[in-house]
Structures are given as structure tokens and as C-alpha cells.
Amino acid sequence: MTVELHFVVSCEHGGNRIPARYGQLFRGFAGLLHSHRGYDIGALRMARELAAMLAAPLFAATTSRLLIDLNRSMGHPNLYSEATRDVPAAVRREILERYHTPYRNNVEKSISEAIRAGQRVIHISSHSFTPELNGQIRNTDIGLLYDPPRPFERDFCNRWRANLRAHAPGFAVRRNYPYAGRANGLTSYLRRRYPANAYVGIELEINQKHVLKGGQKWRELRNSVIGALPRTVG
Numbered sequence: 001m002t003v004e005l006h007f008v009v010s011c012e013h014g015g016n017r018i019p020a021r022y023g024q025l026f027r028g029f030a031g032l033l034h035s036h037r038g039y040d041i042g043a044l045r046m047a048r049e050l051a052a053m054l055a056a057p058l059f060a061a062t063t064s065r066l067l068i069d070l071n072r073s074m075g076h077p078n079l080y081s082e083a084t085r086d087v088p089a090a091v092r093r094e095i096l097e098r099y100h101t102p103y104r105n106n107v108e109k110s111i112s113e114a115i116r117a118g119q120r121v122i123h124i125s126s127h128s129f130t131p132e133l134n135g136q137i138r139n140t141d142i143g144l145l146y147d148p149p150r151p152f153e154r155d156f157c158n159r160w161r162a163n164l165r166a167h168a169p170g171f172a173v174r175r176n177y178p179y180a181g182r183a184n185g186l187t188s189y190l191r192r193r194y195p196a197n198a199y200v201g202i203e204l205e206i207n208q209k210h211v212l213k214g215g216q217k218w219r220e221l222r223n224s225v226i227g228a229l230p231r232t233v234g
Helices: 020-026 043-054 089-116 151-167 186-191 208-213 215-227 229-233
Strands: 005-011 058-060 120-129 142-145 173-175 199-207
Touching (some): 043 229, 151 173
């Protein structure tokens, strides 16, 4: 029996906007807000194009991760940044209830409804990474993050990687790089909520060097990621 697939696309770090009511907390942080710490450059465009191709619901945030990181779970040390972690508890709670809780609840509701309808959800969470961190060059163009013990995630990423290599051999594609797929994040939280045969959570990581350069290479990367998906699903 063939299980119907339902795609969900999300982007937790899509922008670096700070709501006006919290602007005073970020005085002196302008440089940080416009860096890779402030948001995942290019991730929102990738997410929008993926969602359009897949006809999938898109959940995207444009508030900066420095206000509150929507990809981190409650209690994580990096849930709040150096700009917000020392503000009064009432302000932190307000930020949590305004931005973190509604966003994650909306993603989870969409996934729960599809699973209750008997569909298998493939959730692609769109991110990007700085090409160099702490003096170390990240030597890949595309990263596919997943939980290796979950067979549907492992197989999906293996197929996606193979199709990317065939479709665009000029781009380096690595699995569980530059981060481990099991690290704290929205997908890892959702894996605890749903069984492996119902929920497939993949983090897509794009090297920001292509976004920053722009032009043809950046278009080619986006087209390659999207173009390899139909053969992966099929």
C-alpha cells in the first residue's frame, strides 16, 4: 500500500527583524543582527521556492534569532541571545509567548493534521551556514541533516544526495554536516512527537558563500536543490 506524502516547509531563521517594542534591547547590536548570527541569509528564499514547487504549506519567521531562537527548545542555553537572556523574566516570557510558542504550535498543528489523515509528512526546514566559523572553512555547499536511526530520513537524504550529485556534480553535498542532524532543533523535537514512519524531518543547510556572491551560481544551487527533489520523491 502506497502512503500519500505531505510536504511541509519551514524557515526558523528567515530574517533579522526586531519588533519596535524590543528595539532598545538591541542598541549596539546592529553589526550582529546583519551577520550570520542574526539570521540565515538566503534560507527564506530557498524555503519559498521549495514550498512553491512542492505546493506545500510554508511556515517562515522573519524576526531575528537574536530575539528568540525558534529552532531551540525550551530551556536550551541559546534560546535567548546575549541581547535578551538577561532581561527581566516577564519580558522573556512575553517574547516566548508572542513568537516562539505560536510559531512552533502552528508547524506542529499542520504536521499533526496530515498524520491524522494517514499521510507521511516530509518536513524540510530551510537553513544556511556561514562559510567559515572559528577559523575553520566549512567544505561543503549543501548539507542534509537527519537522524541516522530513522530509516525514512536516512533513505530520503541518501536519495536526495545521489540525485543532487547527478543533477549538479559541481556542488559538494554532505550528510549531517556542518551540524549533526540529531542536535537540538525543531526537527529533533518533532521526532519525539511522531513515529519514524509518519514524520520525516530534514534540515537543509546552504552555504552562505553562494548567497553572498549571488548571480548565476546562487541560482544554479537553488535550481539544483529543487530539481533533484522530484526524482528523490519518485
